[in-house]
Amino acid sequence: MAKKTIDQVDVAGKTVLMRVDFNVPLDENQTITDDRRIRMALPSIKSVIDRGGKLILMSHLGRPKGEPSDVEKFSLAPVAKRLGELLGKTVAFSSDTVGADASAKAAALTDGDVLVLENLRFNEGEKKGDAEFAGKLAAMADAYCNDAFGTCHRKDASMVAVPEAMAGKPRVVGHLVAKEIQYLSDAIANPERPFVAILGGAKVSDKINVINNLLGICDSVLIGGAMAYTFSLAKGEAVGNSLVEKDKVDLAKELIEKGGDKLVLPVDTHCGDDFGDPAGCNKEVVPAGAIKDGFEGMDIGPATSAKYSEILASAKTIVWNGPMGVFEKPPFDAGTKAVAQAVADSDSISIIGGGDSAAAVDQLGFADQVSHVSTGGGASLAMLEGKAFAAVDLLDEA
Numbered sequence: 001m002a003k004k005t006i007d008q009v010d011v012a013g014k015t016v017l018m019r020v021d022f023n024v025p026l027d028e029n030q031t032i033t034d035d036r037r038i039r040m041a042l043p044s045i046k047s048v049i050d051r052g053g054k055l056i057l058m059s060h061l062g063r064p065k066g067e068p069s070d071v072e073k074f075s076l077a078p079v080a081k082r083l084g085e086l087l088g089k090t091v092a093f094s095s096d097t098v099g100a101d102a103s104a105k106a107a108a109l110t111d112g113d114v115l116v117l118e119n120l121r122f123n124e125g126e127k128k129g130d131a132e133f134a135g136k137l138a139a140m141a142d143a144y145c146n147d148a149f150g151t152c153h154r155k156d157a158s159m160v161a162v163p164e165a166m167a168g169k170p171r172v173v174g175h176l177v178a179k180e181i182q183y184l185s186d187a188i189a190n191p192e193r194p195f196v197a198i199l200g201g202a203k204v205s206d207k208i209n210v211i212n213n214l215l216g217i218c219d220s221v222l223i224g225g226a227m228a229y230t231f232s233l234a235k236g237e238a239v240g241n242s243l244v245e246k247d248k249v250d251l252a253k254e255l256i257e258k259g260g261d262k263l264v265l266p267v268d269t270h271c272g273d274d275f276g277d278p279a280g281c282n283k284e285v286v287p288a289g290a291i292k293d294g295f296e297g298m299d300i301g302p303a304t305s306a307k308y309s310e311i312l313a314s315a316k317t318i319v320w321n322g323p324m325g326v327f328e329k330p331p332f333d334a335g336t337k338a339v340a341q342a343v344a345d346s347d348s349i350s351i352i353g354g355g356d357s358a359a360a361v362d363q364l365g366f367a368d369q370v371s372h373v374s375t376g377g378g379a380s381l382a383m384l385e386g387k388a389f390a391a392v393d394l395l396d397e398a
């Protein structure tokens with residue numbers, strides 16, 4: 001990739017519209033539990049403001065459903081506040097994205113100022129890639145920068161339609177996008193083998209589709225997190241109240257058949273009977289596929305941790321996306337911790353990607369013991385599959 005970067009744009013006195021991925025993990029009180037995605041965008045942000053540019057930042061956060069409680073749950077206001085603390089300066093925040101507040105605050109920017117727009121996904125046009133919505137964003141600035149590596153596999157309006165609408169103006173990548181693409185493409189171009197992928201987390205319907213390609217690329221694909229229960233269901237086993245994607249059961253059956261020994265599923269499950277009270281609820285470890293009614297799977301069990309650790313001990317390349325369990329709620333962090341330990345102990349190139357996965361390795365203290373912590377989960381998987389990023393391809397060449 002030889003894309004033009006933000007450092008190559010003359011930004012003094014100009015307004016730059018920068019797409020970042022500030023989709024950070026939040027707890028129940030909307031407190032940011034891991035600010036890595038904000039910190040990793042700082043080099044591009046500073047590149048603009050230190051050279052006298054006016055900066056408008058836009059991002060999504062979570063997956064709002066168009067409900068009245070969205071603003072409470074998915075506002076970017078806490079992120080703008082955190083960014084201000086990291087930069088040591090006032091960061092303006094607009095309560096809308098393309099409305100009156102955004103226009104007024106954008107017009108008030110002076111050289112070196114920063115404005116964060118409210119969550120892009122509060123507008124239906126964002127996920128739809130709507131041209132009218134994109135046109136309003138595009139009209140706010142003189143240049144466009146994509147530094148949202150974690151979102152590069154999406155074709156949302158801010159990723160594709162906005163830079164399309166800004167044809168003729170500078171449209172460039174930021175430091176994080178350039179760095180992540182470079183690192184990941186080098187690491188996975190000729191991976192040393194055995195090459196093991198670990199897939200967990202909660203975005204089952206998104207990521208189960210990736211497994212088919214991973215089976216063609218990797219030597220083993222280890223499954224954890226909520227992903228495991230759709231496979232149990234495909235085998236006709238008991239999953240209790242666990243998170244499952246019923247419309248992916250046929251695909252799971254095909255993957256089990258195609259994967260053979262390469263597709264490695266949990267052998268036991270740590271479950272609980274109250275997701276809302278993990279510490280106080282009844283808990284038990286059962287063989288995989290024997291989850292009782294009233295219980296739900298919240299982590300891989302100890303036998304699975306031991307099995308996965310053994311496979312990882314001889315791996316030479318590891319790509320991991322998605323925690324093995326609900327790591328935010330001890331004791332259901334045990335599986336993620338055991339797998340993180342095995343990754344750290346292995347003599348391999350290890351890449352851990354994803355908003356929550358990065359938070360997990362940070363919180364569990366393993367971030368320094370892996371080769372690369374990527375800000376992208378779905379995005380790093382898409383790179384591993386060899387998928388092109390439309391959101392990057394259309395940007396200016398260097």
Ligand SMILES: Nc1ncnc2c1ncn2[C@@H]1O[C@H](COP(=O)(O)OP(=O)(O)OP(=O)(O)O)[C@@H](O)[C@H]1O
Binds near residue numbers: 200201243
């Ligand atoms: N068994 C389970 N049941 C329900 N949720 C689970 C289970 N195991 C893991 N999770 C949840 O999965 C979430 C993380 O999944 P996710 O797919 O978003 O990973 P990620 O690393 O953030 O990747 P991305 O960047 O693509 O979002 C965590 O919040 C965790 O609690």
Ligand SMILES: O=C(O)[C@H](O)COP(=O)(O)O
Binds near residue numbers: 021023376
């Ligand atoms: O966390 C991520 O993987 C990115 O921010 C993209 O979010 P999405 O999966 O909701 O599009």
Ligand SMILES: [Mg+2]
Binds near residue numbers: 354355356377
């Ligand atoms: Mg996530």
